[in-house]
Amino acid sequence: MTAWLRRLGPLAGLVLVVLLFTVLRPGQFVTPANLEIMLLQTAVVATAALGMTLVIAAGGIDLSVGAQVALATVTLATLLAHGWSPSAAAATTVLTGAACGCLIGGLVAGLRLPPFIVTLGTWGGLRGLAKGLSGETMVVAPTTWLNDLLTALPPEQRWMVVPPGVWLTILLAVAVAALLQFTVFGRHVLAIGSNEPTARLCGVAVDRVKVAVYALASALAAVAGVLQFAYLTVGDPTTALGMELDVIAAVVIGGASLTGGRGSVAGTLIGALIMTAVANGCTKLELPNWVQEIVTGVIIVAAVAIDRLRRRDE
Amino acid sequence: MRGVRKSFNATVALAGVDLAVAPGEVLAVVGENGAGKSTLMKVLAGVVRPDAGSMLLDGRPYAPRSPRDARSGGVAMIHQELALAPHLTVADNILLGAEPARGGLLDRAAVRQRARAALAELGRPDIDPSGIVGSLPIADRQVVEIARALAVGCRVLVLDEPTSSLTAEDVRHLETLVRRLRDRGHAILFISHVLEEVRSFADRVTVLRDGATVGGGDLADVDDAAIVAWMVGRPLRELYPRSPRTPGEVVLEIAELAGRRLPGSASLTLRRGEVLGIAGLVGAGRTELLRAIFGLDPVRSGALRVAGHAGPASPARRWAAGAGMVSEDRKAEGLAVGMSVADNLTLSRLGRLGPPGLVLPGRQAAAARRWIDSLQIRCRDVAQTVGALSGGNQQKVAVARLLHHDVDLLLLDEPTRGIDVGAKARIYAVIDELAARGRAVLLVSSHLPELLGVCDRVAVMCRGRLGPARPVDEVDERVLMQEAIGRA
Numbered sequence: 009m010t011a012w013l014r015r016l017g018p019l020a021g022l023v024l025v026v027l028l029f030t031v032l033r034p035g036q037f038v039t040p041a042n043l044e045i046m047l048l049q050t051a052v053v054a055t056a057a058l059g060m061t062l063v064i065a066a067g068g069i070d071l072s073v074g075a076q077v078a079l080a081t082v083t084l085a086t087l088l089a090h091g092w093s094p095s096a097a098a099a100t101t102v103l104t105g106a107a108c109g110c111l112i113g114g115l116v117a118g119l120r121l122p123p124f125i126v127t128l129g130t131w132g133g134l135r136g137l138a139k140g141l142s143g144e145t146m147v148v149a150p151t152t153w154l155n156d157l158l159t160a161l162p163p164e165q166r167w168m169v170v171p172p173g174v175w176l177t178i179l180l181a182v183a184v185a186a187l188l189q190f191t192v193f194g195r196h197v198l199a200i201g202s203n204e205p206t207a208r209l210c211g212v213a214v215d216r217v218k219v220a221v222y223a224l225a226s227a228l229a230a231v232a233g234v235l236q237f238a239y240l241t242v243g244d245p246t247t248a249l250g251m252e253l254d255v256i257a258a259v260v261i262g263g264a265s266l267t268g269g270r271g272s273v274a275g276t277l278i279g280a281l282i283m284t285a286v287a288n289g290c291t292k293l294e295l296p297n298w299v300q301e302i303v304t305g306v307i308i309v310a311a312v313a314i315d316r317l318r319r320r321d322e
Numbered sequence: 323m324r325g326v327r328k329s330f331n332a333t334v335a336l337a338g339v340d341l342a343v344a345p346g347e348v349l350a351v352v353g354e355n356g357a358g359k360s361t362l363m364k365v366l367a368g369v370v371r372p373d374a375g376s377m378l379l380d381g382r383p384y385a386p387r388s389p390r391d392a393r394s395g396g397v398a399m400i401h402q403e404l405a406l407a408p409h410l411t412v413a414d415n416i417l418l419g420a421e422p423a424r425g426g427l428l429d430r431a432a433v434r435q436r437a438r439a440a441l442a443e444l445g446r447p448d449i450d451p452s453g454i455v456g457s458l459p460i461a462d463r464q465v466v467e468i469a470r471a472l473a474v475g476c477r478v479l480v481l482d483e484p485t486s487s488l489t490a491e492d493v494r495h496l497e498t499l500v501r502r503l504r505d506r507g508h509a510i511l512f513i514s515h516v517l518e519e520v521r522s523f524a525d526r527v528t529v530l531r532d533g534a535t536v537g538g539g540d541l542a543d544v545d546d547a548a549i550v551a552w553m554v555g556r557p558l559r560e561l562y563p564r565s566p567r568t569p570g571e572v573v574l575e576i577a578e579l580a581g582r583r584l585p586g587s588a589s590l591t592l593r594r595g596e597v598l599g600i601a602g603l604v605g606a607g608r609t610e611l612l613r614a615i616f617g618l619d620p621v622r623s624g625a626l627r628v629a630g631h632a633g634p635a636s637p638a639r640r641w642a643a644g645a646g647m648v649s650e651d652r653k654a655e656g657l658a659v660g661m662s663v664a665d666n667l668t669l670s671r672l673g674r675l676g677p678p679g680l681v682l683p684g685r686q687a688a689a690a691r692r693w694i695d696s697l698q699i700r701c702r703d704v705a706q707t708v709g710a711l712s713g714g715n716q717q718k719v720a721v722a723r724l725l726h727h728d729v730d731l732l733l734l735d736e737p738t739r740g741i742d743v744g745a746k747a748r749i750y751a752v753i754d755e756l757a758a759r760g761r762a763v764l765l766v767s768s769h770l771p772e773l774l775g776v777c778d779r780v781a782v783m784c785r786g787r788l789g790p791a792r793p794v795d796e797v798d799e800r801v802l803m804q805e806a807i808g809r810a
Contacts, residue, residue, distance in 0.1 A: 190682065191680055192681055194681070202659075202661045203655075203660070203661075206656065209647060209649055211637040211640070212638070212669070269660045
């Protein structure tokens with residue numbers, strides 16, 4: 009019962025935001041075309057936020073998600089430009105992401121460094137790597153089917169309801185939710201986030217689980233990078249600047265605890281949607297960018313404050 | 323306090339508490355966990371407001387609305403978990419929130435002088451006011467916290483289980499300090515579980531059960547049996563049951579074991595159907611011995627076989643070999659207090675709760691419910707977070723984890739510390755049942771009557787060295803204590 013109420017919290021927030029903009033801009037906000045646009049705009053952040061949900065549930069943090077997304081767009085574009093097939097290039101990009109995650113997880117678990125510090129390092133390091141790899145310019149790549157992942161559906165493909173990239177995000181979300189809820193690995197992730205010494209006492213292979221969490225999260229960030237590439241159609245080493253904050257905000261609005269042990273995939277998706285809806289709605293209201301930024305900031309703080317209040321009774 | 327009541331939603335936490343304490347008196351407040359002691363403290367401290375009843379302080383109505391209010395009224399709480407800023411100096415901590423200032427500037431000399439005065443009043447002028455609190459031993463930090471209460475003029479002190487993290491020697495020092503305060507006309511409320519301490523610290527006792535005052539009186543007039551009967555609401559039958567036990571094969575064998583944090587060496591043999599106790603002072607290396615056995619700390623030298631397995635150890639391997647451990651530190655290591663009862667109970671063995679790699683919530687709940695029933699763990703449901711349970715019930719969850727795992731060897735580190743009599747009795751019964759069913763138990767405890775009551779053999783650890791294990795009928799408390807302090 010209380011678990012349901014908790015899940016309803018962020019959802020109620022999303023409904024409120026949608027209702028508000030529907031009333032303020034009738035016939036413009038809730039239209040099939042605009043809904044599709046909002047989903048397209050959400051897919052990249054949401055995919056990266058799936059990985060961040062795992063990291064935060066395990067009591068960690070990854071500040072270098074934006075850099076990882078940029079590195080993935082550059083890697084993918086470079087491989088495509090070298091004549092790789094789209095699927096081989098995308099798969100290699102995701103594997104490269106997983107390798108970055110292994111590096112982060114290895115430093116966190118092996119050297120017992122705080123993840124905040126490690127990923128502050130990779131925040132700069134991986135961004136630099138992306139710039140070096142691309143020669144500090146956009147990497148132009150041939151057009152392939154990858155570019156259709158995140159474009160509005162042409163009329164003859166209406167049967168898909170939403171673009172394939174959005175479906176990919178949804179499928180990954182279901183997979184990550186199941187991983188967290190119904191697997192031994194998921195329990196171990198939550199246990200480490202909740203109390204690491206307890207997990208160790210209970211025989212959980214803490215270090216291995218941590219490396220796996222960061223590897224998975226970075227692989228998901230790389231998938232987000234593939235989607236970002238589809239959106240941009242080029243590899244851009246300066247893309248997704250500051251995206252880590254949007255990603256973390258989505259997870260936190262969704263009800264995860266930054267001290268670990270708690271995280272909800274459904275909440276994270278709703279969190280990402282709330283931020284897109286606010287951005288999109290503000291644009292529809294022709295509000296300047298700075299208003300939108302203030303509104304987003306208020307929502308992040310309010311969401312966590314409300315969550316605290318609801319939890320106080322427990 | 324007269325007829326103080328407090329309910330949270332449908333739960334009645336206080337159902338009519340009466341108590342009075344006079345200046346120059348130490349009143350012990352005892353009761354099982356969940357009897358309402360913590361709510362009572364919160365009412366006194368102004369954290370929660372009572373629904374009914376009256377409180378008088380020096381004959382005037384007392385209704386604090388915040389801890390700050392309570393403090394300025396002269397009532398101070400000294401909690402189990404001390405509330406000090408570890409990076410600041412002793413003097414800064416003592417005057418925290420009441421800093422003497424001149425024209426907005428901190429008057430450093432006055433801070434030091436008032437801190438020194440407060441420490442002197444406690445008979446501890448040896449504590450340096452300019453020392454950093456974080457580098458003081460726990461016992462001295464407690465003194466600093468009490469000094470803070472005195473420095474702001476508090477005359478009623480509430481000590482919440484102040485001895486729970488102290489060594490036996492520090493407890494004696496605290497006793498002297500409490501007497502000193504009493505003789506200077508302070509009124510002291512002493513909250514505790516340990517009847518021996520209640521006797522040595524307090525003049526009178528008040529017993530709470532189910533949120534109400536059920537008995538009390540001058541400690542000279544009431545005996546322990548009466549206090550326990552008030553606490554549990556019935557005369558306690560045999561606290562330490564003892565079924566017939568037959569020693570079987572050896573499950574744990576260590577020879578000259580030394581670990582990175584275990585300085586001396588330890589040898590022992592433990593068979594199925596046996597309960598072996600380890601006595602000793604806090605800091606003698608008992609916890610370190612268990613941690614080395616369980617693979618939590620590295621072994622430096624010596625031989626170690628758990629259920630026939632030698633070789634490199636990790637907690638995962640130990641669990642796989644059929645050994646389990648209950649940590650002495652329930653909150654920091656023993657339990658993930660933010661997770662559910664079911665998760666905590668099954669964490670070491672999530673396999674078999676579904677197809678390989680999966681955990682089916684229904685099966686997990688069923689597995690947890692079995693142990694909740696058999697250990698009488700009081701919780702709302704299996705999904706309730708462990709942190710919301712009382713200490714005794716939390717500890718039952720920690721023990722139940724070993725039962726769920728169905729281990730052959732149980733390493734129990736102070737499993738009954740800080741828990742109420744009812745939960746203790748339940749845990750003793752479980753230990754006895756397990757021994758009768760051929761499980762082996764290694765029990766570390768600082769409570770000698772418990773060791774003598776529960777164990778078959780007892781060994782004493784002193785400064786990292788483990789003495790020989792002897793049958794309990796060949797030793798008594800005096801012998802064990804002498805060996806523990808190294809005067810054998």
